[in-house]
Amino acid sequence: MTKVLRTVNRVLLGFIGLVLVALGGSVLAVGLGLNPPAWWIHDGRHDVLLSEAERTRWRDDDWWWPTVIALLAVLVLLALWWLTAVLRRRRLSEVLVDTGDGAGALLRGRALEGVLTTDARNLDGVARAHVLLTGRRDAPETRVRLLLEPNVDAGEALHDLTTGALAHARNSAGLASLPTEVRLKAVKHGAERVS
Known part of the structure; x- marks a missing residue:
């Protein structure tokens, strides 16, 4: 598209x-x-x-x-x-992967986003995850939004994301670094009436 x-x-x-x-x-x-x-x-x-006739043709009309x-x-x-x-380029379409032979390969940005989203969603205590890949193809960056279940430690979820999904993506793509902006939000449940 x-x-x-x-x-x-x-x-x-x-x-x-x-x-x-x-x-x-x-x-x-x-x-x-x-x-x-x-x-x-x-x-x-x-x-x-x-x-002059073209310029003044509709001058007296109120709508003109x-x-x-x-x-x-x-x-x-x-x-x-x-x-x-x-x-404004919001989404990175491809990432340059170092293959070790000097030639390199291109990885589709949506594929990396999909893998990161799936890995982040599978973390304990994460209800929903959304990943957006930005930056340049030789220096990608990510923006991650996590919706956490109630009573989940945000620090632990961030640590799991950093050492799990993000580290895996960085190592798989052969990137020296993968700067990431993470936004955490907790699920809010409405009060339930008990009778």
């Missing part, structure tokens, strides 16, 4: 970039004195982008300016959302 999204992102960015370069380049070329084709929106170097401003605000918000989504 991430590969498809990455491909869609690249195609969409490439298309938008190509359209902007083509329009900007053609306007620049016409402005520098080149004769445009007959179907082009500009006739010559002294032609304006919008004529609020609609334009709302549309531009939505476009800016969508562009900012898209930019942050592209720049």
